[in-house]
Amino acid sequence: MTGPHDVSQEIHARLFPFPRAHLLTSSDLARPDVDALLDLADAFLDFGRQSAKSLDLLRGRTLINLFFENSTRTQGSFEIAGKRLGADVINMAVGASSVAKGETLIDTAATLASMRPDLLVVRHWGSGAADLLSRKVGCSVINAGDGQHEHPTQALLDLLTLRRAFGPDVGSLKIAICGDIQHSRVARSNVGLLQAMGCEVRLIAPPTLLPGEVDRWGAKVFTDMVQGIQDVDVVMMLRLQRERMNGGYVPSMREYFRFWGLDADKLAHAAPRAKVMHPGPMNRGVEIDSSVADDPAVSLIADQVEAGVALRMAVLASLSERMEASR
């Protein structure tokens, strides 16, 4: 067991300047950068398990959490990550106020830019919103989810979770992503990143929740979950929003659970010792059965949340390192 002092030394040893000014998509990062980032996140994960959890790597830096969509866990995760690194974290509640007053996203961005933050974490319902902001503000932008496009830190934390569960050879894993692929930024970010790692990625969904020409994403596509789950090492479940379950895309909740919900019976078709992941928040009894979600032998869901804070600390710290380096 390493002591507190050793861990922070480890962190300093692994610090590296982030290769880009912003983190907008999971494909922004080349393989070596991903490895370096996850190594750093690993160290932060160990660090987070200590009783004293604060560092001063981001002292004097301002991080703004700009969430146009409500999010408890992602916003909280970034907030904790920022605070543990010593940054001043400000949560901007923009959901209702400025949008209702007709302010454009760029106006909001200009206002924020004038406050001179160093890091801007943004979640917005519009695909491409983070990209748009990154062109208009002078600070680093981290995409915490843009519409149905990307959610790169989720994909990275999923990868970190996998690495810790399966060891460094994640590229040999077979991974099924199951659920509302069409509306999922988590799926898009994960497909790109996992494929770049060399994983075999499968997509499982009812036909109405598969994106157009999804067969060209380079993943095997299934509408039959039992077939799709055959021999996979990991099942990543996606959240299905309730408003999409009432006849719009699928006829009913119970029909969805019958065919695409994950329970122990369906999971039995996966490889022995297969693991289950979910980005949260879960709809228990809709896409995932509690017996699976809560089984510590198969569920990595709690690990994902823990990895989330560590991974985000790694992203923030390396972006800050980049700022130091370019000073």
Add this chain to the structure above:
Amino acid sequence: MSGRGLALINARLVDPATGYDGPGCLVARDGRIEAIEFQPSFSSRPEDVRVIDCEGAVLAPGLVDLRVKTGEPGAETRETLRSAADAAASGGVTTLVLQPDTHPAVDEPALIDFLLRRGRALDSVRILAAGALTQGLRGEALAEIGLMSEAGAVYFTDVDHLISDSRVLRRAMTYAGAFDALIAHRPDDAFLSQGAAATGGELASRMGLPAAPAIAERMGLERDLALAESTGARLLVDQVTTAAALEVLKRARGAGVDAAATVSINHLCFNEFDIADYRTFMRLDPPLRPEADRLALIEAVRDGVIDAIVSAHTPVPAEGKRLPFAEAEPGSVGLETLLAGVLTLHHEAGLSLVECLRPVTSGPAELIGLEAGRLGEGALADLVLFDPDAPIVVDSDRLISRSNNSCFDGRRLQGRVLLTVAEGRIVWRDAEA
């Protein structure tokens, strides 16, 4: 009593109406072409004229643009008739047809009259107007097609508001027959395209954008053509953008349906990959299509399947574009870049000048019964003089239009307008020419 004339000599005359492309000179007087000769200068010197030496530049009929939106009345910060006319003149467009989706909608004769009067008072290019097909563009009750025709409306359209109730469109087409009115309608399926910002396919699904399948256009077109066939209406298909719809159009025409079609210059010059960086200037309606569609459209222009190329000039203020892609207001300004855009068909796709100018001159003029778009003695003296090869770089910040949302922003094009003449009057002259 006749005024002083304007003699243009040493020109390369291009007249899409006759197919002539060769040396020539002409005299414009009192708004009309008084004399034209197919040699560099006149056999006998015309009297009382101001002479301009074209130095071999192309002299063609002024452009006719059937689809122009301004903000007048109701949204003058976007574009006024004045700024649109100035933009048109600088782009060599001498006739433009206003769209009725203003505030209020142009759905009654007094508004047509108002716009035409305002247009004439500008003493610039010719400003014509299309009337609404249904009251308030709501797709329910017929607008006063007869009275608006009398007031000068050149065709009828609900612009981007689809008439999804087939009974309403059928009645409008039937009724329009009494006035031989031209009916324009966007070929689309309102339910499939609702909320869409891109064409369904791999790119849109990777970008996470709400998308409509391209077949929505074909489906809408098939319905519109069936209605036109059964009612005998003159249909103007307002912007074909897909290869599948072109095939449907050709088949219907082969069967004798009276349908003409337009395409926007944007869909001839850009494809869906131009939205890949979420640049909202590229957010258009209909959305940009795959390259195969663009190439099919160019062939359709070459083959004469397309009757008119429109600029689809749609001024959108900054607040409408400074938004995430799907939320941004669709549209691009285009009056100033229409000619250079059309010339890319000449430079890149190998169309002759006659072939690529026809759908912006005589093609649209014939559709609306306008005696412009051609060169010849007695014709309206609407002219554009341009250097087809001169390189230009489009800078949206330097456009004359009040809104700068040009999807050509930053593009390198060829074709510089040197002189624009509307009914014999010089309305634009390049400062460097």
